[in-house]
Amino acid sequence: MKKWRINRPDPVKTAEFMNKCDLKSLTLDVMTSRGFTDFDSLADFFKGEELSDPFLIKDMAIAAEVINKAVDQYDLICIYGDYDCDGVTSTTILYNYLESMGANVMYYIPEREAGYGMNMEAIEMLAEKGVKLIVTVDNGISAVEEAERIAELDMELVITDHHQPPEKLPRARAIVNPHRADCPSSYKDLAGVGVAFKLCAALDGGSYDTVMEQYADICAIGTVADVVPLTGENRTIVKRGLEYLANTEILGLNYLIDKAKLDRNALDSTGIAFRIAPVINASGRFGSPLTAVKTLLSEDPEDAENYVDTLLNLNAQRKQTETEIMTEIVNHINAHPETLDHRVLVLSGKGWHHGVIGIVSSRILEFYGKPNVIISIDDDGNARGSARSVKGFNIFKCFQHCGELLDKFGGHECAGGLSLKAENIEKFTQMVYEYSDPMEKFPSVELIADKLLMPQDINLDNVKGLSAMEPFGAENPAPVFAMLGVRVDKIIPLSQGKHTKIEFSYGSYRGQALIFSLAPEKACFAVGDKLDMLVELGINVFNNRESISIRVIDHRLSGVKQERYFAAKDCYEKLMRGEQLPASFIRKIIPTRQELIGVYKYISAVKNITLDNLFMKISGDSMNYCKLHICVDIFRDKGLIEFRPATMKISYVVPKQKVNLEDSETLVKLNEMLGKAGN
Known part of the structure; x- marks a missing residue:
């Protein structure tokens, strides 16, 4: 799950600007939410700056x-x-x-x-x-x-x-x-x-x-x-x-x-x-x-x-090589799940093509939401790495902290590169952990919406008007909108089930939305559920007829409290890193027998589900993300499920015999931590 931030336009400024220009209200809402509060700066943006001498x-x-x-x-x-x-x-x-x-x-x-x-x-x-x-x-x-x-x-x-x-x-x-x-x-x-x-x-x-x-x-x-x-x-x-x-x-x-x-x-x-x-x-x-x-x-x-x-053949090779490296990384994380418990991921492999490790690093950042360093090791024992980070965690300063181990490094807050001897990778990894893990507050990837979209905002004129903001790119991204409480009326598979289209109701508006790279059977929702969505709007033209297209960037079941989710996720990772937490907290996140039964019954009914989807389905006041992950870990310990940490996929396994959950490795570890914490 990714963190969302929904910005608010300035309705007073939007109304003021509408009297001075012919831009549409939705476009002006986006601009005021991005900080355009005086008309001159707004006019300069749309007029375009002449190239200086x-x-x-x-x-x-x-x-x-x-x-x-x-x-x-x-x-x-x-x-x-x-x-x-x-x-x-x-x-x-x-x-x-x-x-x-x-x-x-x-x-x-x-x-x-x-x-x-x-x-x-x-x-x-x-x-x-x-x-x-x-x-x-x-x-x-x-x-x-x-x-x-x-x-x-x-x-x-x-x-x-x-x-x-x-x-x-x-x-x-x-x-x-x-x-x-x-x-x-x-x-x-x-x-x-x-x-x-x-x-x-x-x-x-x-x-x-x-x-x-x-x-x-x-x-x-x-x-x-x-x-x-x-x-x-x-x-x-x-x-x-x-x-x-x-x-x-x-x-x-x-x-x-x-x-x-x-x-x-x-x-x-x-x-x-x-x-x-x-x-x-x-x-x-x-x-x-x-x-x-x-x-x-x-x-x-x-x-x-x-x-x-x-060039096209070379690009195809690039994509294939990326896929191969990503597969190696997924296999490594599944074999070493503790990798994900750290705030910065350090991943290395022999022969990884250094022409694509920067792209892989970007993909890892997007998927896991964590700064990371991807390191390629050559046959001579030399290693080169590429890093991507988020605003708030300066990866270059992290490299400076580890400078004694590096032959060369450079970069800035959100990206960097380095070279070092392969024999120093393990020590470098530990120094990265020592630098980043103890930080009190740690930033995460945020998806930013320009405004909460209202049903009356969604019309052809408003959506067509957004094109005035083009070209889109760095510091002028395509507008993103939040839609909260969207009711799913119909789910339609596309492209042999590779993608999903939904028909939905949003107040008085009835429409369709596309969710790419999501098979319907892997969705967190069913017909009748209510969704919160981040979307991009566009125009489709077919047979000379225009219609509104809605592409879903991210979605979740309505009602998820993201601050609780991320706080509990951070606590789970601290536990897994062996950091000592208060006894009162540890007692709260040890699941009761009834809670374990409830989670297990749900998994056995659905057979396959991701951890995030499971969280959205059954979380509540007493079942936060940390406790739920511990339930899953207990079931994994006892062979009741197969859990793949790299993708957070849970698969039900038919039990061969009765098991005693009390002696699972996870519960034993938690009880030991509770004993050390005292009462």
């Missing part, structure tokens, strides 16, 4: 001068990119622009195995090729030693980047990075491709006219892929880019859009984020990033289609 970014004029001089002298210029989608699109834009200027230009992107950013081996190779000027895109801001070597080799260096600068900047002719402390540019959140885009405009005398027409589509893809805030200038770039993407002249993108089965008339940032960007990223994860660059540059139809097919 590229020369406002520190060193942009110098960078343009150095590059233009190299072009005029026909010096060999190398665009030095990065292997992710942001780096690939940055490389493509700048290379294509310089080539169209008649420059003597090449590009270089290191393979993932070489690591992020510049490396000495590549620099030596570029010098041997006769490169006179290196221009970095989406990297370089931390390349202090590499920059010195470039100078020693009598090459010039221009750095364009968007990552946070270190205290000491590299030696370069120009360092174009909006995050520089001395940069006067007001907008700081550009992706690497956004900085490259502005560099092209600077090379064109400061005008965006040509570069917008030629590169807005590619720039939009890189911007969405890098998950930078879709506010301000980024919002403008993506909005314009989506317009150009629908009719793009880039052969590779045309093939990719068609093969991804995207509707050209309804291209949006979600389509980029889930259908285009992962395919481009796959080249850097499983193949060569050069394949992705060639896909975007190719002017030969046959070659372009072949490149796209290669």
Whole structure:
């Protein structure tokens, strides 16, 4: 179960804004719930921010001068990119622009195995090729030693980047990075491709006219892929880019859009984020990033289609590898359920592809709601890890605490990476536990609803009006709404039972909602039950007729008190970690014989159920999550059920003989803890 937070709009402000603009009431409710309390800021959001003068970014004029001089002298210029989608699109834009200027230009992107950013081996190779000027895109801001070597080799260096600068900047002719402390540019959140885009405009005398027409589509893809805030200038770039993407002249993108089965008339940032960007990223994860660059540059139809097919195959490999790693993790957790009792999960495996461990980490965070570190061990005993966290638990500070064991680490509050020797993983894991487990309050993943949706809110005009907020992405997510007390009238299986559709009543509103990846037989609800749901709203068009679509993001039976659930879950984990709790509490969570009988009867009747669904069905004043989990543990100890902790699935087992629950390992352990706690 995930924690929900339902925000409240400001009805006074909504009414005030409705008198000043033609936005719909539901859209204005979302905006006021997100903190837009004055009309000027609201108007600026929807009007869109004009792209500021590229020369406002520190060193942009110098960078343009150095590059233009190299072009005029026909010096060999190398665009030095990065292997992710942001780096690939940055490389493509700048290379294509310089080539169209008649420059003597090449590009270089290191393979993932070489690591992020510049490396000495590549620099030596570029010098041997006769490169006179290196221009970095989406990297370089931390390349202090590499920059010195470039100078020693009598090459010039221009750095364009968007990552946070270190205290000491590299030696370069120009360092174009909006995050520089001395940069006067007001907008700081550009992706690497956004900085490259502005560099092209600077090379064109400061005008965006040509570069917008030629590169807005590619720039939009890189911007969405890098998950930078879709506010301000980024919002403008993506909005314009989506317009150009629908009719793009880039052969590779045309093939990719068609093969991804995207509707050209309804291209949006979600389509980029889930259908285009992962395919481009796959080249850097499983193949060569050069394949992705060639896909975007190719002017030969046959070659372009072949490149796209290669990318799609690589993406399929990526998905398969993710699934294999997730299967290993599930098996590990089922064999070692104590793993889940800790506040931060540390999971490692041999040969896990380091190109996907970041994605796996994100999936683990989403599924378990816990910060985690996923570590891949190679044949030489070296290990690399990727981490994801939640706001409120700084994973980078956790790494600092463990720094003595790490060869290298970096990151910020919610994400990070590290490398260490495999022999140190066990000690590293213990240090992570020592750092995180004792924390008094620990944050969890929250699903945020913009407002409680009322039946009268649900109409075509209101739902269509939400599109004014697009493009959606980081810091401007698609609106989410809460619906409380929805009555289930009918349950309909879809796609051979893979998904579920429900027909429901919500006050005066009658509608349908889709719940993806939920088989009807695994649902926590039945016809007649009342649900609380978090949903996204959209418009379906079929035979030129529009209808409202409702997609369920999360759901639970009505009446669940989430604060009690999470408090009891935290107490259960403390018990399992062996933390001493008051005797009065331990006595309260030891189930009585009658409580055990009640829980067992329910499980034996339904045969298969998840722990959360069981909790929603039978919890009450005397049966909280902690006590219920203990009941399940007791039944597992005595072989009355099969319990798979990784998925929290409970399966009834027909008993072969009578058992004595009193001597179960769980009850014995609890009674020992009670004895230590005293009376």
